[in-house]
Amino acid sequence: KLKTKVFLTITTILTLSILSFIIVFNLQSYRQEKNSIKNTLERLNNTEKKQDNNYIQKNNNDLEPNKSEFKDIPFNEDFKFMDSIVYTITLDENDNITEIINHTPNDINNNKIESIAKEILSNNDIKSTYIKNLYISDYSYAYKKGNLLIIIDNSNIKSKLVSDLPFSIIVFIVLEMLIIIISKLITNWITEPVNNTFQKQKQF
Numbered sequence: 235k236l237k238t239k240v241f242l243t244i245t246t247i248l249t250l251s252i253l254s255f256i257i258v259f260n261l262q263s264y265r266q267e268k269n270s271i272k273n274t275l276e277r278l279n280n281t282e283k284k285q286d287n288n289y290i291q292k293n294n295n296d297l298e299p300n301k302s303e304f305k306d307i308p309f310n311e312d313f314k315f316m317d318s319i320v321y322t323i324t325l326d327e328n329d330n331i332t333e334i335i336n337h338t339p340n341d342i343n344n345n346k347i348e349s350i351a352k353e354i355l356s357n358n359d360i361k362s363t364y365i366k367n368l369y370i371s372d373y374s375y376a377y378k379k380g381n382l383l384i385i386i387d388n389s390n391i392k393s394k395l396v397s398d399l400p401f402s403i404i405v406f407i408v409l410e411m412l413i414i415i416i417s418k419l420i421t422n423w424i425t426e427p428v429n430n431t432f433q434k435q436k437q438f
Contacts, residue, residue, distance in 0.1 A: 241421040248413040256402045263398055264368065267391045271365055274318055275376040278384045319387035323351045327380040338387075351383055369395055 320337040331351060334344045354360065354375055365374045368391055376384045 237421055237425045240424055241417050244417040244420050245413060248417065249410060252406065252409045252413065256406055260395075260398060260402060264395060267368055267395065268365060270318070271368075271374050271386050271388075271391070272363075274320065274386060275363060275365075275374065275384055278320075278322070278376065319390060321347050321350070321385040321387070323347070323383040323385065325379075325381055325383060329355055329380060347385075350385060354383065354385065368392060 318338070319340065319342075322333075322335040322337065323331055324333040324335075326332050331348060334347050334351070336342065336344070336347060350373065354373065354377070360377055362378070363376050365371075368374075368388055370392075371388055372392075373388055374386045376382075
């Protein structure tokens, strides 16, 4: 009975330690991806604010605005995101799509991007910033009514996060097998003196 109790205690402690480590690893990976999306959306939103300020300053100086001067780099087709799938959709005052820019070197055509944008815009409860569960959400976005819609495709991020789960399970199983072996060795080491003492007492 003592040996069983010691074995279960050691196994439980080591298992909980490994399980905590794996959970923290996955949470950290998730937060890193979520922060990356958040930073990208904020970066592009800040660029748009700078454009608006430049435009207002130009108008206050009674100068003829030149739209090409306000088209900052992130809203140019030459600007690419290598680690994210990002689309910029410019809108008119009625939220009609006026321009589609794909910032990612992929084979997705504008019709597909347009259908994604229309699906988001058709939502009655559209948010200014939308970043939900990356394990199930297909897209994250930032929206400014009558101005801009920035979309981030979560497919690559979702695939990475989901692929981490089986890997974590395999690691857990392998480590759990090692834990059982180690627990048996430690249990024998701890209980051996007790068993020897008990056997000596029985002899007397």
